[in-house]
Amino acid sequence: MKENAFEALTVETLPGRLGPVAAIAERIGADSNLWKVREVGDGNLNLVFIVEGEKGTVIVKQALPYVRLVGDSWPLPLKRSFFEYHALSRQAERAPGTVPAIHHFDEAQALIVMEFLSPHIILRRALIEGRRLPKIARDLGLFMAHTLFRGSDLSMKASERKADLALFADNVELCDITESLVFTDPYFEAPMNRHTPGLEALVKELRADRDLKVEAQRMKHQFATRAETLVHGDLHSGSVMVTDTETRVIDPEFAFYGPMAFDVGMLLANYWMSFFSQRGHESAGSREEMRAYLLGVIDETWNTFRNEFARLWHTERKGMLYDAALYEARNDGLASEQALNHVIHDIWTDMLGFAGVEMHRRILGLAHNADFEDIADEAQRASCEAAALKFGRHIIVNRNKIQSLAELDMLAQALDQGKLS
Template identity: 55%
Template sequence: MEDAHSGGYRPFDVETVKAHVAGLPAVAERLGEGSAGLSAREVGDGNLNLVFIVEGPAGAVVVKQALPYVRLVGDSWPLPLSRAFFEWNALTRQAAIRPERLPQLFHFDATNALVVMEYLTPHVILRKELIAGKRFESLAGHMGTFLAETLFRTSDLSLETARKKADVALFSNNVALCAITENLVFTDAYFDAPLNRWTRPGLDKAALALRADRAVKIAAQEMLQVFTTKTEALLHGDLHTGSVMVTGDDTRVIDPEFAFYGPMGFDIGAFLANLLLAYFSQEGHEGADGERDEYGEWLLATVEAVWAIFADRFRELWRTERTGILFARSVFEDEGDGLGAEIALARFLDGLFADTAGFAGAKMIRRLVGLAHVEDMESIADETRRAACEARALAMGRELLVNRGRLSDVSAITSLARAISRQKDLP
């Protein structure tokens, strides 16, 4: 699609954004008529975009605007504004499946590359709450179900073939955002890329060892091959704990600007990777030895529950909504071969689990020695403690990536995490 930058785009500030949204009927009704009583503040703390909260007498909205460059780096790294188009299209498709897991959508402006949506309150970013040691008992159920339904229902297992192919074609134009993933997640960590960084000198030995680790480099490239060739379902594309907002009993998924059609395991693996990063960071947030052991166990239990709930719901959908071109009922159940369908389901989930583990490993590694890190680790003030936590997380990422096909089930992942967390002599 043509980049919005060519058609009168202008970046907003806290003053100009108020006048703009006041002129949008659906948004003005949400805020209260007129712009005189509006207030706005810019709250974007991510790597790419401007994010405003605009408040009025009757309510508030969030305005997310793409910038023509990577905000984290600056205008030396240009980025197409069309990513807002892909985000809007992903949000509308996911909202048709699980609207209660997303913010309500009000307006899309292609010219100015912005999306206006519900201001989620009292929701907070999940990552910050995990750093604080807070538990969310509904999180696994909400995320496992959201992943199962959005992935299954946008795949050839369910979606009508012509519509699926049209969507694959549409989202295939999200080239620049996919390139960020292809480089930062699967490539840059394994050579002397200019933007790589890590905790120095404590993580030097482990970070540099990746470049000489033939097994992990091959595994990373194998996962890149899966990422670039397997158009299974519509992915969020950047599903980390900073893209999830929570309350005690609600969970919302935001920011799918990296959306494209790819391997299901990428979204699942990304989310599990971030729970595992939170787990390995816990020792760095302790005030006393062992203070967060129980919380760490809750995080691992959540890893297990997300996969288990995902797999259970996926099985239900396979048995009740398998109306697409893949594994057609006419080949199995209608021929009296229900057992064949169940065997195919088990094999499908086995392959998906291996992909999930491999992608989780790649995502963990990139968040430790690549460009953009995670606050879970970065907020550990003591560099020696931080490097120790990161070394164990890096070892976990390597094991998931290299041995992804040898892990029998999700409990093997959590058992591996416990074993690595007890190792005190990692480089």
Template identity: 40%
Template sequence: MSQYRTFTAADAVAYAQQFGGVESPDELVDAQEIGDGNLNLVFKIFDIHHRSRVIVKQALPYVRCVGESWPLTLDRARLEAQTLVEHYRHCPQHTVQVLHYDPALAVMVMEDLSDHRIWRGELIKGAYYPQAATQLGEYLAQTLFHTSDFHLHPHNKKALVAQFINPEMCEITEDLFFNDPYQINERNSYPAAIEASVAALRDDSALKVAVASLKHRFFSHAEALLHGDIHSGSIFVADGSLKAIDAEFGYVGPIGFDVGTAIGNLLLNYCGAPGQLGIRDAAAAREQRLTDIRELWQAFATRFARLAATETHDAALAAPGYVEAFLKKVLTDAVGFAGSELIRRSVGLSHVADIDTIADEEMKHACLRHAIELGKALILVAGQVDNADELLIRVRQYS
């Protein structure tokens, strides 16, 4: 068995030559480290014609942006690879393909997506991909339905839960989403100018009860194999194409968490647009984000219901009206989780470029306050939201 070592660029090239599955592997000659996240090394592997051919990704045994003082399990590389492989089985058109995985080295080789762009950057620029929201809804429906009790035999579902137990990465999510923003914590990171908004989170007892309910659902509702971190920075887009990547937070949890995280990130762009674009373009972008959210939910709910109608064999789950009731619960969960995503991105460790890169400081602070207030409102009214249009009304109400 291989012994773990941190890859250099030369190691990544040699590994890609062996496991990249390309014709003429000797033509793979160079690597560029492109990882801009908190957890991993990511290498693009180039051939003699300077074309990027495959990606080599290695998990580090610590949080990259902090250092060795925050250790992390290398088993997350297994969980990521197996989550992506499982999701690719059910939705290959919207999941990055894993070509090879080595558990001892915590390395995997994946298809190159150089003809795609990270969706977050495209959203910030105001670039529009007409099919992206619908494609994301399709990805969520296919992957979450086919790894749920609606599709799997109970024995297989329980085996899936055991395979994807991910306590260390779930603990990070639990802290960043449901603990840190609502207390004084050294991991929190936000401008002093918004201290009053953050302090109000710590003092809002009704909000903290609602957040506790969300956390309990995250703990206890083992509904489907989640991506676990399906934000706009974990999605690549091109004309007519969308691919999900970065699934190291994969585990079996509440379906609404993935749906809500996706919606929450579209709302982050909604909140940040006035600081990233001109007045007219920002207004158009915000309207488009609301349309995207409606299309995402409709694509997800429609496909999930169709799959349930044809592929659910459990008599109780196939009872007339149950799928509709279940999807209503998923939407309720998703609205709450979307709100928690808005708050944790504004207050906590993992800021996102939708707001964090706004050049004008006063505008940045205004956008952060908006995201916090919108997040708080969504968490508190989640149980009152019955459909996507009602969600959009609520968003406009708190804008």
């Protein structure tokens, strides 16, 4: 066995194995006998430890060579930790303060030691509890604008972007999960699919819906081939940690060079699902304000993203695309504005397609959302999910014709209130 061969950590072995790492010792105290270690990984893929020393606390995240949820029958390469580390580094550079600080990375052990976020909780959990976070829309709108713009040919040197594209092109297995589980499986009777009883008729209808099936595959085509920028790749409300004043984005192991609109679509989809799930959580009190809050978050997130993207377009466009020499050098501000509007419009349209697909796969596929899953009453859950499925279908198929968030707000409300079938 190689000296540095991968070995999964346990609560017992962690202090002995990470004790010698200076970067950790400095941060939480050198005497690893005093470290308190808890395993808290509740995700599907990894081990996560909270390690508390005399001087402080860190998170240790270690990949496992298989999907934790399923076991070693579903292998998954350790190198996803490498991609997570590189994505976190780039996000920290492009959107400072939005991701956990990294203290240490060990490629062979597939582990990242990073900042312990406290008292942050997972955004999805907060939304299920009916908490209205005041800063998420602005923070995540800015996060997306900064990372997506600055990771693209609008900003990067072409040679650097292409080298980075090649590096992340090796993240094949995690892209494959998205390609299969998100874009394909929900639309036919794939073995790992499941859905809430009561949805049978609607599921049958959707899986026979030619327009929908064609458009979902066109979105997959975009996902697989549009190497526009470094996307987070899994930016749902379970990948965000929040307090009332802070927002941090975690878990970018699905990162790769993909379409500008993918992260935006996935995030907004998760807000829309939270919206449609609120009726299921009303036993703890009316969720009217929560619903209005969520539609407001969607509006503000998009508008923040769009406005910040436009600001960067005007102030930081130093890449090879829409070259300033073509426009500003001739004082041709109008051409630059016209080009910007095309770019934003394309992101908007594609965002709707990705959002609809994300809503479908969370209800029809393998990995469901707690927003719906936590609704104990099956009939109620099916009713919430049905509205979300119809909303998703509408925005995928009609994405080229939808012009405003006001229209989407009305659609969401009408479906939620059972006024549209």
